[in-house]
Amino acid sequence: MRVYVSFDDTDCLGADRGTGKLVRWFTERLPEGCTSWGVVRQQLLVHPDVPYTSHNSSGCAVLDVPDPSYLPLLANLGAAHIAEHFIDGSDPGLCIADENTDLSAIIAFASRAAIEVVTQDEARAIAEEAGVHLSGHGGTEDGVIGALAGVGLTASGWSGRLVEFHRPLREFPIVTTVAEVEDAGIMVVPVDRNVQMPKPTDTLDTQGWLRPRLWGGRPVAPVTSAGPDSWTAIGKQRLAGPGGATPGGGHAGVQHGGDDW
Incomplete structure (x- = not known):
C-alpha cells in the first residue's frame, strides 16, 4: 500500500x-x-x-x-x-x-x-x-x-x-550513461527541440546531482542534447540570495516552509 x-x-x-x-x-x-x-x-x-x-x-x-x-x-x-x-x-x-x-x-x-x-x-x-x-x-x-x-x-x-529514489541520487557519477539511469528506474526524456530518443550507451552529464521530476507518477530525468551520443540533465542548482536565503514575512496562518535539499 x-x-x-x-x-x-x-x-x-x-x-x-x-x-x-x-x-x-x-x-x-x-x-x-x-x-x-x-x-x-x-x-x-x-x-x-x-x-x-x-x-x-x-x-x-x-x-x-x-x-x-x-x-x-x-x-x-x-x-x-x-x-x-x-x-x-x-x-x-x-x-x-x-x-x-x-x-x-x-x-x-x-x-x-x-x-x-x-x-x-x-x-x-x-x-x-x-x-x-x-x-x-x-x-x-x-x-x-x-x-x-x-x-x-x-x-x-x-x-x-525527487531528491531520493531507492538509492541516493547524489551517488550517480557526474558523467554516467543513459542505461545506468534507466536501470535505476528513472526514465530519461529529451526536452530539446528535436526530441531524439537517447540510446542506452549515450553519456549523460548529471551536472553533479541528478534531479528527476515526478511526471506521470514516476521519476523522469529531463535532458537536452549536448552533441552526438551525449546528453545533459537539466535542473542544475542555482545559488540563493545573500546569506543563502530569501526571507519572507507577513500574516500568521499562511504558508511557512524551509528548504534543505
Whole structure:
C-alpha cells in the first residue's frame, strides 16, 4: 500500500538542517516491513504574504507499507521524529495519507497552495473531511499547510522533484550513461527541440546531482542534447540570495516552509 508522509516548516534561518534532510532521515528509520519509494520536494507559493525560510518547499516521503494498520505507527514516529529534531522558531506540520483515501480535495487544495495564499484553517478542514492525519508540532503550526499540500502535489503524480529514489541520487557519477539511469528506474526524456530518443550507451552529464521530476507518477530525468551520443540533465542548482536565503514575512496562518535539499 502506498503511503504519503509529508513534513513542512521544520527549520529556521541559520539552522544546520532543514526539511529536506529531516525527511531523508525519517526514511532511514522506518518500521520493519515498510520501504521508501522516494522523497519528493514540492515547491509552494513564494509571495510577500507567505513567511518562509528560504524557498517555501515541503518534503514528502513516499512509502510502501504492508497494510493500513501501520498508519498510526507512522504518525507516532513522524511526531517523535519532529520532536527529536525540533528547532526553536520553526512551526512544523505533519500529514499522512494513503492511496486508498479519496485525495481529490487535498490535490485541489495543494494546487492552490502552489499559486495562491491559503490558510491553516482551510488545510485543517480539508484534512478532517478527507479523514487524513494532519497535525502541528510547535510554534504557530503553520507547517500543516505545506504538509497537506506536499501530500496533494505528490499524490497528483505531476509535481515535484525527487531528491531520493531507492538509492541516493547524489551517488550517480557526474558523467554516467543513459542505461545506468534507466536501470535505476528513472526514465530519461529529451526536452530539446528535436526530441531524439537517447540510446542506452549515450553519456549523460548529471551536472553533479541528478534531479528527476515526478511526471506521470514516476521519476523522469529531463535532458537536452549536448552533441552526438551525449546528453545533459537539466535542473542544475542555482545559488540563493545573500546569506543563502530569501526571507519572507507577513500574516500568521499562511504558508511557512524551509528548504534543505
